[in-house]
Amino acid sequence: MSIWQYANPKKFMVLSTGVLPWAAGLTVILLVVGLVWGFFFTPDDYKQGSTVKIIYLHVPSAMMAINTWVMMLATSLIWIVRRHHVSALAAKAAAPVGLTFTLIALATGALWGQPMWGTWWAWDPRLTSFLILTLFYFGYMALWAAIEDPDTAADLTSILCLVGSVFALLSRYAVNFWNQGLHQGATLSLDKEENISDVFWVPLLVCIAGFVLLFVTMVLLRTRTEIRARRLKALLARERVA
Amino acid sequence: MLSLSNLAVARGGVTVLRGLTLAVLPGQALILRGPNGSGKTTLLRTLAGLQPPAEGTCDLPADSVAYAAHADGLKSTLTVAENLSFWSRIYGGPAIDRAVGALNLTQLARRRAGELSAGQKRRLGLARLLVTGRPAWLLDEPTVSLDAASVALFAAVVRDHLGAGGLAVIATHVDLGLPEATILDLDPYRARVIQSTGFDEAFA
Amino acid sequence: MKALLLRDLALAFRSGGGFGLGLAFFFLLSVLVPLGVGPEGGTLGRIAPGILWVGALLACLLSLDRIFALDFEDGSLDLLATAPIPLEAVVAIKALAHWLVTGLPLTLIAPGLGVFLNLPPGGHQWLVLSLLLGTPALSVIGAFGAALTVGLRRGGLLLSLLVLPLYVPTLIFGGEVVRRGAEGMALGTPLALLAAISLGAAALLPFAAASAIRVNLR
Numbered sequence: 001m002s003i004w005q006y007a008n009p010k011k012f013m014v015l016s017t018g019v020l021p022w023a024a025g026l027t028v029i030l031l032v033v034g035l036v037w038g039f040f041f042t043p044d045d046y047k048q049g050s051t052v053k054i055i056y057l058h059v060p061s062a063m064m065a066i067n068t069w070v071m072m073l074a075t076s077l078i079w080i081v082r083r084h085h086v087s088a089l090a091a092k093a094a095a096p097v098g099l100t101f102t103l104i105a106l107a108t109g110a111l112w113g114q115p116m117w118g119t120w121w122a123w124d125p126r127l128t129s130f131l132i133l134t135l136f137y138f139g140y141m142a143l144w145a146a147i148e149d150p151d152t153a154a155d156l157t158s159i160l161c162l163v164g165s166v167f168a169l170l171s172r173y174a175v176n177f178w179n180q181g182l183h184q185g186a187t188l189s190l191d192k193e194e195n196i197s198d199v200f201w202v203p204l205l206v207c208i209a210g211f212v213l214l215f216v217t218m219v220l221l222r223t224r225t226e227i228r229a230r231r232l233k234a235l236l237a238r239e240r241v242a
Numbered sequence: 243m244l245s246l247s248n249l250a251v252a253r254g255g256v257t258v259l260r261g262l263t264l265a266v267l268p269g270q271a272l273i274l275r276g277p278n279g280s281g282k283t284t285l286l287r288t289l290a291g292l293q294p295p296a297e298g299t300c301d302l303p304a305d306s307v308a309y310a311a312h313a314d315g316l317k318s319t320l321t322v323a324e325n326l327s328f329w330s331r332i333y334g335g336p337a338i339d340r341a342v343g344a345l346n347l348t349q350l351a352r353r354r355a356g357e358l359s360a361g362q363k364r365r366l367g368l369a370r371l372l373v374t375g376r377p378a379w380l381l382d383e384p385t386v387s388l389d390a391a392s393v394a395l396f397a398a399v400v401r402d403h404l405g406a407g408g409l410a411v412i413a414t415h416v417d418l419g420l421p422e423a424t425i426l427d428l429d430p431y432r433a434r435v436i437q438s439t440g441f442d443e444a445f446a
Numbered sequence: 447m448k449a450l451l452l453r454d455l456a457l458a459f460r461s462g463g464g465f466g467l468g469l470a471f472f473f474l475l476s477v478l479v480p481l482g483v484g485p486e487g488g489t490l491g492r493i494a495p496g497i498l499w500v501g502a503l504l505a506c507l508l509s510l511d512r513i514f515a516l517d518f519e520d521g522s523l524d525l526l527a528t529a530p531i532p533l534e535a536v537v538a539i540k541a542l543a544h545w546l547v548t549g550l551p552l553t554l555i556a557p558g559l560g561v562f563l564n565l566p567p568g569g570h571q572w573l574v575l576s577l578l579l580g581t582p583a584l585s586v587i588g589a590f591g592a593a594l595t596v597g598l599r600r601g602g603l604l605l606s607l608l609v610l611p612l613y614v615p616t617l618i619f620g621g622e623v624v625r626r627g628a629e630g631m632a633l634g635t636p637l638a639l640l641a642a643i644s645l646g647a648a649a650l651l652p653f654a655a656a657s658a659i660r661v662n663l664r
Contacts, residue, residue, distance in 0.1 A: 132611055132614055139607050139611060142604055142607050142608070143594065143604065146595075146598050146601070146604050147597075147598065149254055151255060152597070152661055152662065155657075155658075155661040156594050156658055156662070159654055159657060159658050159661075160608065162654070163590065163612070163654050167611065167615065168611075170614075170615040170643065171614040171618075173615075174614065174618040174619060174639075175614075175618065177618070177622070177635075177639075178618045178622060237255075237256055290524075290528050291528065292524060292528065292663050292664065304528070305530060309524065311524050312521070313519070313520050314520070315517075315520055315524070315525040316520060316522075317522070319460040320453070320457070324453075328450075331449035332526070332530070333529055334530060370525075
């Protein structure tokens with residue numbers, strides 16, 4: 001028994017059939033609890049008023065926008081090294097999810113920025129980095145869409161993901177260097193005391209957990225769709241040859 | 243020498259040929275026969291190392307291969323001599339004079355490749371084989387657009403090559419006039435049912 | 447390898463095409479920007495570093511798809527892949543040839559266009575130096591993008607989509623060098639980082655590009 005057995009599509013389908021309802025159910029519960037709690041049962045910030053509540057969408061989606069790319073990098077590496085097709089398909093399935101998170105983070109940020117900074121958009125390092133991340137997601141998805149042969153597409157997108165990750169990091173530093181920025185520092189971090197009070201912190205954690213599970217649910221669902229599409233293709237190919 | 247053992251080749255994720263076990267020794271030529279789409283080009287590309295075998299092994303040192311595909315790899319703005327000497331220098335092969343003479347290109351040496359007729363281009367593409375100085379020729383439909391005289395010229399070139407200890411694998415429909423060559427009909431090796439080798443089959 | 451470089455240069459010069467086109471584009475852009483922005487010298491001088499770098503970048507982008515596509519179409523790439531030269535070296539040489547016919551001429555005409563755009567006098571030497579150090583990265587990154595899209599029928603637009611995000615760090619540091627140079631500020635850090643990107647890209651990307659080509663030839 002090793003973890004790699006789940007790289008077999010059939011095993012993966014069986015496993016995900018079992019996991020999916022739980023993941024989906026928990027996602028709904030956590031998001032409903034977290035968002036309702038956050039939106040209606042937390043006090044307004046003394047400076048920012050109720051606009052502060054957008055963090056319950058903004059922070060988790062921004063975190064997941066980056067984590068999704070990291071997950072795609074990991075699955076691309078697994079594909080390159082071990083050539084498990086489910087891994088490549090999972091990376092393909094995750095890209096639109098990550099793009100959506102990135103767009104949510106950008107949109108909620110703009111909504112918050114308008115009353116707070118007085119502008120929808122500023123060329124701030126964090127904002128700019130996210131814009132660049134959006135471009136990377138678009139490029140990655142476009143490359144998948146452009147190539148017909150699935151193995152070729154998996155190989156090339158994996159290479160792009162690897163190289164893209166290096167350049168995304170470089171861009172992050174370049175952008176930091178270029179403009180010191182308007183955006184506040186990270187709200188949450190592991191190594192320093194949270195600069196956020198518990199009243200906001202607990203519902204935020206619930207929302208983050210909800211977004212993580214939302215990501216898991218979406219990626220499982222989309223990977224299953226990709227696997228089914230491949231199965232269909234394989235059956236058609238067999239029909240044609242037979 | 244070239245040796246294949248239980249080789250299967252795939253095109254677009256579908257296995258097209260399987261179970262090829264054979265050897266071609268120096269001085270021998272193998273002619274591949276089979277209808278369009280039977281996998282001749284795929285097989286040659288696999289032999290050339292451009293794509294991996296679907297299964298089995300293909301034993302042919304990568305530095306002995308000279309591959310000639312449908313496209314001749316010619317630059318239309320370079321002259322015949324320039325095209326040839328480029329490939330000669332890339333492969334570290336012999337000077338181009340003999341190749342130019344052998345395929346009757348001497349008159350054309352200063353012409354631009356773009357000004358040649360289809361058959362003349364093809365002769366130039368085949369002359370490239372001579373300047374690579376490599377022993378294993380893999381030829382995909384080498385006689386397309388050649389006239390009868392040029393086919394004979396080409397057969398003589400191949401015979402010389404075999405005589406010098408080279409080998410050749412040729413996919414062709416035309417009778418080259420090489421009676422000593424072994425003819426391999428690919429039909430028995432065609433994969434009619436996809437076997438459970440590829441990933442997609444794990445789904446079906 | 448020298449043969450390959452010489453052949454690519456000869457092809458570029460004989461067919462005209464990409465070589466002259468990039469330069470003409472760069473020139474036109476530098477003429478059009480003042481027409482659009484207005485003749486006010488201060489404004490032009492302030493945006494000149496960015497405009498010149500963006501212009502050089504786009505001019506580079508124009509001819510990227512020719513790096514491998516022509517060789518792919520006429521079968522040369524198949525033959526090069528089976529030739530004794532490692533494919534990584536083929537990529538590096540082709541990127542070098544691309545730089546010699548686009549990046550280098552762009553660098554050489556840039557000071558003249560800087561005058562059009564009212565670039566402050568202190569900026570000219572840094573403009574040339576930053577382009578000299580930065581445009582090789584543009585060519586190598588572009589060669590990588592071209593390798594990814596070589597098998598595609600309409601790869602040109604996709605190539606731009608893939609390559610532009612990769613150009614971001616080069617553009618930022620390149621523009622920063624010229625901006626700081628024009629304002630007389632210290633510019634050692636962005637200059638060093640720009641050189642680092644070029645060197646790093648030239649050292650590593652040929653491997654990624656060669657593996658992409660192998661996949662595409664399969």
